[in-house]
Amino acid sequence: MPIKSLDAFATERRLFKPQALSALNGSILGIDADHYLSVISALAATYPQVVTGGSSLPPKVRDVLVRDLATLKAHKITPYFVFRGLPAASANPHLFKQYDLQNAEMRSQRRQAAWNQYEASSEAEHATLAAFHDAGLNPVTNSAAVFRSLTALLAEHQVEYSVAPYYAWAQLAYLLSTEHIDAVLGPSELLLAPHVDKILVTMDDKNASVLSKKALLQELGGLTHELFVEVALAAGCDLTGNYTFPPFEHPINVIGQPTTPIRSAADSLAQYPSVYTAVATYGADQGVFATRFRRAFAALKFCPVLHADGHVGPLPNTGDVPNDSHDFLGQRLPDELIYYQNAGLIGPDLLSVIVSGFAAEEAGLDGDADIEYRTLVKKLPETYSKCLNLITQALHRYYHYKKYNIVYFWQPETENALNSQFQPALYVGLNWKADKLEGLSSKPVNDITVSSVLDLVSNSSADWKKATLTPNHTVLLSTNTQILANTLLRLLQLEGYIDSKTHALTKWGEVLQTFGNEPAALPLLSLLRNGLLDNKPLTPQSVTAFPPSASPLLLKVAAFVNSTSGTYRGRFSRQALAMSSIAATQTRATRWLLESTLFSLLSFAADKGRDASVYELGRALPFATLPSSITGNVVDQLLRGASLEEVAKVCYHGDSAAKIVSEQVAQFKAVWQSLFAAVERAHKLDLVSADVHKQFADGNDVCKNKL
Structure with a gap:
């Protein structure tokens, strides 16, 4: 996220200057993934198709990304994306004390209201889109929500990427200082690094918008770099969790007019020797504000980055990291884990659970409308406990006995313990x-x-x-x-x-082998074994009832089919998005277990050096892409009786609309036929009941007749 109100200030003072992309010909451009996603999401936010409600990239955002990659290639610019890593304690004081799910609970309620508004309207009006956006159904304002899908897309286009230890912009600042990259596109926090003189903020097909630090500091009253850092921290930025310190929270200028936090913080230097003094002497809780400010400042000064030689440490010439760095950064993980995170072998979402001690499960994208999602979430502790045991057995003994909890969105005040201790340890078996x-x-x-x-x-x-x-x-x-x-x-x-x-x-192994080479095989069979893959409609939780479907089972399977063809413009089914949430959650759990198993093997049974082949391994790991809801929405309309031509006309534009829908249906049928063959095998091996087999047989008949 950018420094609070700095973009508005820079726009008002006309500090953003155009620069032709041709000037970067032959260069390597480092890109902050979070910043880039926030920019292109804002550009695409007025399009109905941006609201997919899935964990995959919305089609319009995907289109913009692919277009930008083509633009950079045309200008012979090599992009290098850097993703955000672990959360820092300075930005979230509650990170290691109590996980706060109040905002998540509020999003669930907003999603319910947004769905009620959406389903009552005949068209996807702009107001409805805004409601979806506010409810968290547009997940692409930060890379964590779509990390798997975005990295898979970059790998598909042979674009290099990595994951920072903590902040992506800090890693980019290091890469720029060591000349591994030639320019950066990212948030204004990049200017907090002393050696970053200018940044690219946005780009189109011909030009980039550039912000110069020298011009910015001049407009802020001729600030030095050191004072600018204090001003930025006081106004609010990544390092403070976007928290604005008093007395700049609701600033008023000398003539009594509202002003911006960045301007107010800079003006305070006329009364105080430093911005820190203004914060430290404000109000009755001045000690609390001063402590939080110092932690943010320390997090900036000693923010860890991954160095070229593989070790993790602050920027060069910073000095020794203090022993109490856990107060402002959080618990430090071994350099080896951070390196594997950087290479994509293990995701920051899983490592965040180990650092914070909490796994937080939010409501499904349907606004907690069904009970099945809760049922799946309640089964996750078994998988998460395995993940924790596999990873922590290779770490310091402290992590063996650390307490880990899972928090559910419907009980945000209750911590449910995860068992990370197995006797013997899982890796032994x-x-x-x-x-x-x-x-x-x-x-x-x-x-x-x-x-x-x-x-x-x-x-x-x-x-x-x-x-x-x-x-x-x-x-x-x-x-x-x-x-x-x-x-x-x-x-x-x-x-x-x-x-x-x-x-x-085993018998289930034979069933999985019968399924064939389908990426969704393992997550689908996990649902089947847990009794969550049947032909029964979803059980309503916060709605009176879901609309009837010719085959709920087909709709559930369609949620696992990830379609990326074309730009979807049709309406969305709450039932399809409910299943999309289940599919994404199960796929994520499978990926976490894979990453944990891989780290355990690398720790105890492998001799893997730190070279380019590690990154190649990271790109090859399965379950990299979380499913989207697009195919589910298409199949839902077909099951309701719409013809393929009608669905194509409503959901896609252009001459290729019918072809796109036909390809989606063919892709779904291939997955379904593989699954049905696996269930037939499971029935012969007495692994599923006759009733379950009949439900699949009925679904197969519907598939033949309606799709």
């Missing part, structure tokens, strides 16, 4: 360490999938399986293919698809 992978050894890491390792186990000899069980197997895994294959084998054993004693497929 995950005994896969196969360096000889038969036919997989020669394959590139991108070809290693759940399906391929299942085939490996199924087709391998008894001697090979016995060799993988040998306890004194001392060879360390080193290649990406070995590491990913063994990670997937351990994950499948952990989830009950491979027998831990024989390393043969």
Whole structure:
């Protein structure tokens, strides 16, 4: 987020200057992902299709991103995206005390109101869109909400990216100072770094808008860099959690007119020797304000970045980090974990749980309208506990005994304990360490999938399986293919698809193998095994009833099919978005378990250096993209009796509309047929009841007749 009110001040003083993109020809442009998303989301906010309600990128935002990547390529500019990492304690004083879900609870209520307004209107009017935006149904104002989808899109376009230890803009400032990049596009916090002289704020197909620090400081009264830092902290920025310190919260200028916090903080230097003095001497709670200000200042001065040699530390020439850095940064994780986060092997969302001690589950995108979402969320502690145990066993003993909790949106005041302690530790029983992978050894890491390792186990000899069980197997895994294959084998054993004693497929493993090479296979079967994948309509929670559907089961499966073709312009179904929330949550949980299993393997069974191949491994991990709600909305309309041509006309524009919908339906049918074959196999193995099998058979008949 930018320094509070600075953009308005700079616009008023005409400090944003145009610069031709051609001037950056041949350069590397570092881009703050959060800042960039906030900019393009604002540009796309007036389009109905920006509100997807899913965890995937809204189609319009995706279109703008792809267009911008093409623009940069045309100007021979190499983009390098940096994502936000762990939260810092200076920006959230409650981070390590009590997780506050009041805002999340409020968003749930707003979502319900927004849906009621949306479903009562005949068209997606602008006021309705604004209600969705305020309710949190437009999730792209920060990268955390769409991290998986965005990184997958960048990898698809062969664009490099990384994750900062904490703040993306701090990492970009380091990269600029060491000449790893030539220019930066990001928020005004970048100007807090002493060596950053100018930043790009926005861009179009020809020009970029540039803000110069020298011109800004001159307009603020000729400030020095040191005083500008104090002014920015007082006005509010990332380091303070956008908190504006008194007395600048509701500023009034000398003639009694309202002014901006940034201007008011700068003007206070006429009365005080420093802005800190103005904050520290204000009101009865001056000690509280002074402490928070000092923490924000320390977080800036000692903000960790990942250095070129792989160690994590503050910017060069900063000095030694104080021993009480946990007061303003939070609990520090080992450099190894931060490096793996930077390479995309483990996400900041999972590491934030370890640092904060809390996993917070917010309401579904339907506004808590169904009970099934709550049922799924209540089952997450089992998966989260496994994740915590796999990761913390390789960390300091403190993390073994640290208390971890999960907080639900419907009980924000209640902390539910997560069990991170298993006896013996989970990694002890995950005994896969196969360096000889038969036919997989020669394959590139991108070809290693759940399906391929299942085939490996199924087709391998008894001697090979016995060799993988040998306890004194001392060879360390080193290649990406070995590491990913063994990670997937351990994950499948952990989830009950491979027998831990024989390393043969279990009955559920045979079912998963029947499913074939579908990315959604593992999350879908997880729902099936938990009794959440059936042909029953969603149970209403905050609505009278969901509209009837010819096959609720088909709609549930459609939520796992991620469509990125075209720009969707149709209406949205609350039921489709309810299932989209379930699909995204289950997929995220599967990804977390994969990342935890991978880190455990890297810690105890692999010899992986810090080089470019680590980033290649990060790009190859499965479950990278969370599903969107687009296919679910299309299938919902078809199940209600609309023809393919009618859906195409309403949902897409242009001559290719019918082709796009046909491709979406074909993609859905492929997933459905694979799932139905897997359920048939499960029924033969007595893993699902006759009633469940009949529900799938009925759904298959509807699929044949209506789609």
